[in-house]
Amino acid sequence: MYKARCGWVVCALLVMVAALTGCDRLSGSADSGEGRLGENGESGRVTPTRTAGYGAEFLGVDECSSFGRTSFTEVACSSERAAARVVARHDGKQSEGPPCPATTDFVLHISEQKPSADEDGDGAVPQGYACMRNLQKPHPGDPGGGGGPRTIVGDCVYSAGEGEVRETACDGKGEKSPEYKVTSAVEKRAECPASTALYVRLGGPKPVGCARPL
Structure with a gap:
């Protein structure tokens, strides 16, 4: 933690972790689209210290x-x-709140603080999370970008163990080569095309990702 000349100063542990989705290989079963949770993308935990505010909310939209x-x-x-x-900016824990926009590059988790003075005078900065988008490329949250807190249509994944996948760049420039690509999102597994070799849990109104081999 240190103080800057202006703005909020926050410390973050750059262990960038995001929710990637687990999967099961295609079979004849009619199981739900939920798989085991994997890890990928970027996130950080930050603790706010006010030196000079830029708005009514720390890291507001x-x-x-x-x-x-x-x-x-x-x-x-x-x-x-x-x-x-x-x-996007939400109070509370990310696991209990609304998901970040699909093309979010990384998430900052904001720790609750109660300083003697803050931006609105109530002496508190609530716990929350901010969904961040880089101002310039690269954008790991874009389809095929190989990161971000969500897996979306257009992303590529590789097998990371039994029943688990992790996201990687579709262009092959990531640490791991892509093995499958999510081509569509549906409500139920039965709606995936016949070419589907992997089901990936996406979340949202269409939680099942249909992935084909590359």
């Missing part, structure tokens, strides 16, 4: 942050230090 190897700082979006923009 459309506000920007800079980031380095160990810290994230709220800065003006016009600043040359600005690196990512908040596309």
